[in-house]
Amino acid sequence: MRIFGRSAVAVVLALGACIGAAAGADLLLDDPVAALVGSGPAAWLGPVTETGRTGWNCAPEHAATARTASAAGLPND
Amino acid sequence: MRQPPAPPRRRACQTTDVTHRLAIAAACALAFAAPIAGASAQTYSRPTAAPRTTDASALSAQARQREIHERFERGVGAEERSDWAAAATEFRRLVVLDPPEPKGSTARYDLALAEIHLNHFDAAAALLEEALHRDPRFAAAAANLVAVHLRRGDLTAARAAADRFVAFAPDSVLALYSRGITALRAGDLAAARSDFRKLIDTDPSYAVAHYDLALVELRAGRDDAARVELEHALTLSPAYARARFALGTVLMRGGRRADARVAFDRCAHDAVDPALRALAIDLRDRL
Numbered sequence: 001m002r003i004f005g006r007s008a009v010a011v012v013l014a015l016g017a018c019i020g021a022a023a024g025a026d027l028l029l030d031d032p033v034a035a036l037v038g039s040g041p042a043a044w045l046g047p048v049t050e051t052g053r054t055g056w057n058c059a060p061e062h063a064a065t066a067r068t069a070s071a072a073g074l075p076n077d
Numbered sequence: 078m079r080q081p082p083a084p085p086r087r088r089a090c091q092t093t094d095v096t097h098r099l100a101i102a103a104a105c106a107l108a109f110a111a112p113i114a115g116a117s118a119q120t121y122s123r124p125t126a127a128p129r130t131t132d133a134s135a136l137s138a139q140a141r142q143r144e145i146h147e148r149f150e151r152g153v154g155a156e157e158r159s160d161w162a163a164a165a166t167e168f169r170r171l172v173v174l175d176p177p178e179p180k181g182s183t184a185r186y187d188l189a190l191a192e193i194h195l196n197h198f199d200a201a202a203a204l205l206e207e208a209l210h211r212d213p214r215f216a217a218a219a220a221n222l223v224a225v226h227l228r229r230g231d232l233t234a235a236r237a238a239a240d241r242f243v244a245f246a247p248d249s250v251l252a253l254y255s256r257g258i259t260a261l262r263a264g265d266l267a268a269a270r271s272d273f274r275k276l277i278d279t280d281p282s283y284a285v286a287h288y289d290l291a292l293v294e295l296r297a298g299r300d301d302a303a304r305v306e307l308e309h310a311l312t313l314s315p316a317y318a319r320a321r322f323a324l325g326t327v328l329m330r331g332g333r334r335a336d337a338r339v340a341f342d343r344c345a346h347d348a349v350d351p352a353l354r355a356l357a358i359d360l361r362d363r364l
Contacts, residue, residue, distance in 0.1 A: 033295045033330070036323050038261045039285045041224040042251055044194075045217045047156040047164075047187050050149035053179045053215075064216030065249045069283035072251040077285065077319055 042074050145176045152187055165191040172204075182211040186218045193221070198229045214245050216252075223255040227262070235259045243272075250280050257289060269293045284314035291323060300327055318348035322357055329364070338364040 045060035052058040066072040130136060152167030168188035175181055189204035205222040208215055219242035226235035239256035246252045257272035273290040276283065291306035304327050310320040325340035341361035348354040 033326065036292055036295065036319075036326065038258050038289050038292050041227050041258065042220065042254060044190065044224065045221055047153045047190055048183050048217065049153050050146060050180060050183070053183055058217075060217035061215075064220045064251055065246055067248055067250060068280045069250055069254075069285070072249070072254075074250065074254055074283065075285060076314075077317055 039075055039077070042072070045073075141174060145171060145174055145180065148174070149180070149184075152191075156187065156190060159194070161191045161194040164188075165195060178211055179215075182208040182215050182218065185211070186215065186221070189218070189221065189225075193225060193228075198225055201225050202229065202234070209241070216242070216246050216249065219246070220251050220255060223259065227259065232259065232263045236263060248279065250276055250283070253279065254286070257286075261289060261293060264296075266293050266297050270297075282313055284310040284317055284320065287313070288317065288320045288323065291320070291327075295323070295327065300331060303327055304331075316347045318344050318350070318353060318357075321347060322353060325357070325360065329360070334364045 045063055048058060048060055053061060063071065063073050148167045148171045152164045152171065155161070155164035155167060165188060168184055168191060171180075171184035172188060174184075176184065185204045185208040189201040189208065192198075192201040192204065202222065202225045205218050205225060208218040209222065212218075219238065222238045223235050223242060226232075226238055236256070236259050239252070239259045242249070242252040243256050253272045253276040257269050257276060260266075260269035260272060270290065270293045273286050273293060276286040277290065280286070287306045287310035291303040291310065294300070294303035294306060304324065307320050307324040307327065310317055311324065314320070321340050321344040325337045325344060328334075328337035328340055338361055341357045341364070344357040345354050345361060348357060
């Protein structure tokens with residue numbers, strides 16, 4: 001009974017995904033640009049120690065002022 | 078009767094005398110050498126005695142400094158193991174202790190980080206504003222503040238925070254990226270285009286900046302410019318599924334259905350996001 005319940009939920013979720021994708025595809029065929037979204041915000045910068053900002057080795061400050069995307073920890077997609 | 082002359086007296090143990098002299102000389106040498114040798118072996122100084130005071134205000138200040146140090150240690154340790162509630166407790170007490178700069182703004186930044194992870198975004202925003210009020214060039218606080226306002230859905234505040242960030246860190250790619258995505262969400266295409274172009278000038282190898290600039294151009298109706306940016310993005314990062322999907326939509330809009338189908342097929346292959354993969358497969362199959 002429990003296995004049957006889980007299978008039913010999985011089937012419902014799969015159908016939902018298919019229906020959602022089909023609906024999304026319909027929307028895209030009408031207005032493809034509207035469905036495209038920009039990239040997300042950068043990840044949170046991490047903790048700063050008691051002496052971090054008075055020393056030379058403060059990773060969050062280095063990331064915040066970096067001149068390359070990889071050093072800044074910007075998203076990859 | 079005359080006594081025979083006594084045999085010449087041998088000088089009393091001449092050799093013994095010499096030995097004595099040598100022994101004395103050796104003893105003197107050793108006596109002088111010992112302190113010298115001792116001094117050269119002891120090359121480190123004695124530890125400085127701890128300052129002692131019975132003054133109540135001095136003792137109170139020392140205790141406060143010690144508490145600030147300990148709470149920073151414990152709070153940062155808690156954040157590093159993602160124990161945000163424990164970290165918040167330590168940093169709240171630190172804010173009450175109100176250490177001088179830069180520790181005061183740092184304590185508020187760290188408390189804001191804990192509040193973010195506890196989903197208290199309004200509190201985090203207020204703390205980061207306080208940190209920046211105390212230290213207007215605290216770049217990490219400025220970066221997190223833009224992201225907090227975006228998470229709160231307050232585009233006006235996010236744009237103001239991003240403007241402030243770029244004003245004091247104009248070469249920071251994080252500042253340019255933050256202001257670019259904020260402008261794009263707000264529909265300010267000219268500002269978004271300007272920031273993404275500056276970002277590309279600063280780091281031409283960043284594929285996502287080309288993708289975001291392509292979205293700006295698409296929304297401005299400049300499909301050819303968008304396609305060029307998407308091709309740049311895909312040259313830099315061939316498995317960039319969202320850029321591949323966007324290229325498919327540009328090609329589809331331009332009537333190039335066969336090319337669009339190839340792009341959607343490749344997107345379906347590369348996409349990690351199941352929703353994007355499902356959408357790409359559906360569009361591929363409709364073309």
